[in-house]
Amino acid sequence: MLSLASAAWAQAPANGSKAELPAVQRAVHVCASCHGDFGRSTHKAYPALAGQTRDYMIRQMKDFRDQARAETDIQAYMWGISALLTDEQIEGLADYYAAQTPLxxxxxxxxxxxxxxxIFEQGIGDHTVRACTSCHGGNAQGEGAAPRLAGLHADYVFRQLQAFKTPLRRHGNVMKSEALALSDAQMKALAAYVMSK
Ligand code: HEC
Ligand code: HEC
Structure with missing residues (x-):
């Protein structure tokens, strides 16, 4: 699947981004069939990747490859394809998607x-639920290991908040106390809010 027609670029540019390596560009064509051109999916099943933070993307792709992120749909859709990716391709994919303008x-x-x-800005009660802004940024734009949430489909965000209550997203540790303290109704409100950003 990853050996589709080669792109024109032969080398990484001087800024260190690996986005234009041919093996990365070939992979991007495959990703686009689900995550949309430039990662700008609006489909509830396929999260948008445009503008996602580089560190977060790398962590997820490695977690898929190591089978450490294990929700049913991730197993079905992402384990196979990520098994074929090298560290360099993963970094290149993260460089590519971090540089795309989100919808x-x-x-x-x-x-x-x-x-x-x-809730996103103030949390709940006496730090039972911390303000989401403290990690995900004032506009849900994400930073480093904390993903961009702005513009993600609400159904996807809701599914992830549920997943953090289970052992299926192991690296979601930092989210677990939040997820356990939130009701479904509060999760739906948070999901609607970040989708609107
Ligand atoms: C056949 C469809 C399909 C293809 C091809 C595909 N993905 Fe996915 N991907 C999915 C689905 C479905 C999910 C979300 C599953 C869920 O709801 O938990 C996902 C989730 C992800 C996530 C998690 C996003 C987040 O916000 O945590 C990343 C990162 C990702 N894919 C990257 C890629 C990359 C990079 C490629 C190309 C190498 C790719 N995907 C190819 C279907 C696909
Ligand atoms: C202490 C920092 C921190 C706080 C506070 C925090 N998060 Fe997170 N969040 C993270 C990190 C780090 C991840 C990535 C986990 C991983 O690698 O799987 C994450 C992941 C997520 C994801 C998964 C996104 C995706 O693309 O799959 C959602 C949704 C999310 N957080 C929502 C929230 C909401 C809503 C709040 C407030 C109630 C919140 N977070 C508070 C650090 C935080």
Missing amino acids: PGKSRNAKLEAEGKL
């Missing part, structure tokens, strides 16, 4: 989004 968020339910915004 603007989609607002669907202003009331629900306002509820989500409150």
Whole structure:
């Protein structure tokens, strides 16, 4: 699957990005069939990758390859393809997607989004749930290991918050106390809010 027609670029550019390595560009064509051109998916099953943080992307791709992130859909869709990727390709894919401009968020339910915004910015109670902004940034834009959430489909975000309550996302440790303390209704509000950003 990854040996599709070669792209034109032969070498990584001077800024150190590996995004244009031919093996990375070939892989990007395959990723695009589900995650959309430039990673700008709006489909609830396929998370957008455009603008995702580099460190987070690398962690996830390695977790797929090591079978350490193990939700059913990840097993079905991402284990096979990631098994074929080298560290260099993974870094190149992360460079590529981090450099893509994401689509603007989609607002669907202003009331629900306002509820989500409150939790996102202030957390709940006496640090039972920490403010999401403290790691994911004031606009849910992500930073380093904490992913960009802005514009991700609400159904996908809700599924991940549920997954953190299980052992299936092992590197989601930092999210586990949050996920356990949130009700489904609060998760839906948070998911609606980040999708609108
Ligand atoms: C056949 C469809 C398909 C292809 C091809 C595919 N993916 Fe995925 N990918 C998925 C699905 C489905 C999910 C989310 C599953 C879920 O809901 O948990 C996913 C999840 C991901 C995630 C997790 C996103 C996040 O926010 O945590 C990353 C990163 C990812 N894919 C990268 C890639 C890359 C890079 C490629 C190309 C090398 C690729 N995918 C190819 C279907 C695909
Ligand atoms: C202490 C830092 C921290 C706080 C606070 C935090 N997060 Fe996270 N979050 C992370 C990290 C780190 C990850 C990546 C985990 C991994 O590698 O699997 C993550 C992952 C996620 C994901 C998965 C995204 C994806 O693309 O799959 C969602 C959704 C999320 N956080 C939502 C939230 C929400 C909502 C809050 C507030 C209630 C919150 N987080 C608070 C650090 C944090």
